Amino acid sequence: MLRKIHSLPGLVAALFIAVVGVTGAILSVDPAAERMGASLPAGLNVARLAERVQTRYPGAEQIQRTPSGALIVYYQTGSGAGADQVDPASGNRIRPYTPSAFFRWVKQLHRSLFLDTTGRIATGVTAVLMLVLCVSGLMLLVHRVGGWRALARPLHGSRSQRWHAEVGRLAIAGLLISAITGTYMSGATFGFVSDGMQDEPDFPSTTSGGPPAPVGRLPALVATDVADLRELVFPEPGDAAAVYTLRTVQGDGYVDPSSGALLAFRAHSGTREAYELLYRLHTGEGLWWFGLILGVCALTSPWMAVTGATVWWQRRRAKPRLSGNSRARSAEILILVGSENNSTWGFARVLHDALREAGRRVCTAPMNQASFHDSPARMVFVLTATYGDGGAPSSADQFLARLAQRPPDPATRFAVLGFGDRQFPKFCQFAKDVDAAFRAHGCQPALELVPINRQSSQEFARWGVAAGDMLGSGLKLEYTPVHPQTFPLCLQERIDYGREESEPTVVLRFVAASVAAPGGLLNRLFKRDRLPHFEAGDLAGIIPPGSAMPRFYSLASGSGNGVLEICVRKQPGGMCSTYLHGLRVGDRVEAFIQPNPQFRPASGKSPVILIGAGTGIGPLAGFIRNNTGKYPMYLYWGGRDPESDFLYEPELKNYLADARLTQLHTAFSRVGNGVRVQTRLTEDAENMRRLIGGGGQVLVCGSSAMAHSVRMALDEILAPMNLSVQTLRTTGRYREDVF
Known part of the structure; x- marks a missing residue:
């Protein structure tokens, strides 16, 4: 239900929200620009200001202070009416005051879409729908990440889902404030809520009747700070009953031109003060810096509309x-x-x-x-x-x-067949709850x-075999997910390990196919040889000939390294691994990228503990390669035989030498009595506790069996610290990429 509450308003009002958001962002610049040319001397009172203005503008009729602090003088001369922005310190003219025609046009579009009352109704409804979107989106995000305390956790899902949620998470506070204030102001426009406007103070029936005193000496104006001024209207010359009209932040009143006494005053109500605060928050007038923040948030509206519609369409199409x-x-x-x-x-x-x-x-x-x-x-x-x-x-x-x-x-x-992501602390928990309920x-x-982890087609196919055997019917479950458009790659280099083994391993390094094509130099000059963006730890999807199902391999490089690198072990009967092992330098493949942002080291200087076995070293080696800041990194890796399959041995030695890798702990299962990687962890338990106690994070890559053994070993190591793998996982300090 919450999903529908969020989706429907977004689809209905997407265009209006984008227009109102962009125009609001443009309007947020105006108060900031106006503020740049306005400054007030400390302690300046309205009497002194009015005196300076009258000296330079004998025909002054009104002084107005804008919410952004600019002082505007309206005056009459023999040639007609005029308006200038003035310097409060001297009363001198700064520039003619001419409101921007462009900003007036944008403001009209923002407030009424050029449709007068109908447009104001439309923008008011848009503000309400925006409020619904903000609240429902926030609740969905909280539910998605597992509570308010987890709002900063890495997000999962498709690219559109992640970008929609990431940008929304950054802009939600500003969008929510804009929606609340816009809804209130629209309600006040149509009388649904009060704006606190009140009648003018009662006009004084009598004045002192004396001759006008110099404006600089009038006590009521001397007592009023210019910072509190909104408007001062001068009395009409020659009119004995005329008075000064004084409007301030606190309220409105009249001033006797002879005695300078405050003849009548009506303070603003609490409702009016609340409305004016909401107005300043919404427009940035009087709070120019806050307006700019809201403007930046408002600029995300078109992005949120487009990505939200994309997510909806992907969900509908699925x-x-x-x-x-x-x-x-x-x-x-x-x-x-x-x-x-x-x-x-x-x-x-x-x-x-x-x-x-x-x-x-x-x-x-x-x-x-x-x-x-x-x-x-x-x-x-x-x-x-x-x-x-x-x-x-x-x-x-x-x-x-x-x-x-x-x-x-x-x-x-x-x-029960559960679908989820092992990076979540409660992997497939609802499926487990359903199983227990039955x-x-x-x-x-x-x-x-x-x-089933990450919608694995292979795991689903294996489950189908078991389901078919149970029913007595052969079931062939081949699920072909929709994947991104592929791009061509050319094999530049291959490094073979364990050729004499039944399950050899190869490191394959690909470049963009255009580099190796005729005219490769021309392609470089015109920058057409670039790989799509990816990072170590992301996944490369490769569809082998004769199959519709992609196989995924963790990337040991980022696109910034200039190559796409994967580490592949040949599996008995494995269609894709056999295909990849048969490639020769110069051969081409088609691939696509599946981002995997939840599996990479978090930024910062905290220690990083990398644990893997076999080809799981691929992304771990990529993390080390990109550790140009030389932050503490510790690698625990298990292989079979150092003589045949010590994967990345030369590179790891270089990384140790240049301090990108702090320590290397290896375990080989076919040497002597055989040692597994979890044994190395237990042997180094004291160091592990020290690193994790110092804020260290753990990344594990390899088979699910290895990962299970690592979790058990770490739980024993961390028990004296009252910590567990689950605790680290909940706080984002334990991440897995297992197969």
Whole structure:
């Protein structure tokens, strides 16, 4: 529901929000520019100012102080009316006062879209929708990262999702203030709320009647500081009943031109003061620096509109149309889907189609629409993501409550497939909660819960084999996710390790294909040889010939290094690894980049502990290579045999020599009694506690089995400090990239 509350206003008002945001940002510059030419001497009172102005402008009618501090004198001369900005210290003219036609045009567009009352209504509604977007977006972000204290955590998701949330996180405070103040001011314009405006003070029935005194000696004006002045209107010459009209920050009144007494005064109400504060916050008038901050935030509005619409479209496109979807009352198998951005539906469609091809009647539906008592099905597949810090995705947020109210028949068999990201502390937690709820109601698991990391097509295919065996039907589940456009690469260098082994390893270094193409020099001159942007730790997706499924490899380089580098072990029967191992220098491949921002060292000088095994050294070597600041980095790595597969050995020795790598601890499983990397951690436990106690962060890359052993070893090492891997993970100091 919260997702819909956020999406609908954004789609409806995207264009209006962008226009109001950009024009608001432009208008925020005006008070700052006006402030640059305005300064007030300390202790200057209105009487002295008026005296100076009258000396230089005998026909002065009015002195006005703008919210930004500029002093404007309106006057009459023989040739007509005029207005000048003056220097308060001397009363001298600074420049003619002519409001900018451009800013007037922008202000009219901002306030009414050039449509008068209709336009003001439209901008008022836009401000309300902006307020709804800000509040709902903030709540979604809090839910997504796992609470208010985790708002600064790295964000996950597609590129559009991350950029939408990242920019929103930076600009939310300014956008929220603009939305609140804009909504209030619009409500005041149409009388829905009070702006605190009040009648003029009662005009004095009598004055002292004496001859006018010099303005510089009038007590009421002497007692008023120019910093509090808004407007001083001079009395009409020759009119015995005329008085000075004085408007200040505190209120409005009249001043006797002879005695200088304050004849009447009406203070501003609290409501008026509140309105004026909100006005200053919204426009920046009187708070020019704050206005500039809000202006920068407002500039993000078009970006938020575009990325928000992109996320919505990606989510909508990700939900597939199911063919032959049976009614629940006639189905023999139910597939229930829990998804936040509809990406899980792609996997559900593949399972749905495979079961139908096997001759089964299948009903596939969102988890919130599950009705076990309306269906004879006794086999239930649940495919669900986890949202935020272990929460339910939007299409399943009512499922557990409905399950408790109307549980399924205990004869129902079920299988839960969880989708998530191991970087989250509560990886696939909602899937685990669903699995436990079915068991609590007496249902029998047909398969054990399987968590799938980062929507791995390979893990899904392996689960499909088990599901097919359980049903007695061969299921071939090939899910082809939508991936970014590929770009061509040319193999520049390969370094082979363990050639005599059954599972050799190779380091492959690619350059942009245009570099190796005819005219490569020309391409360089016109900068057409650049690789797309990526960083060490991101993933390269490669689709081997004869397959629709990409395989992902962690990058050991950043685009700034000029090469795309991966480390690949040849897997028995592995289609992509066999293909890559068969490449020769000069061969070409197609690849795309999948950003992986959650797996990289955080900025700062805290120690970085890198732990890996086998080809997991790839991104770790990339982190070390890019450690040009020479901050403390410690590498613990496990291989098989130093004689055949000491990966990156020359590079690591160079990094030790130039201090990009502080310490290197290796473990080889085929030498002597064999040592694993977790053993090296235990042996160096005291140093590990010292580094982590000093704010160190841990990055682990390699197989899931290795990562599990590392977590267990670290938990034992950290126990005397009352810390755990989970604690470090929650605070962003423990990150994994496992396969």
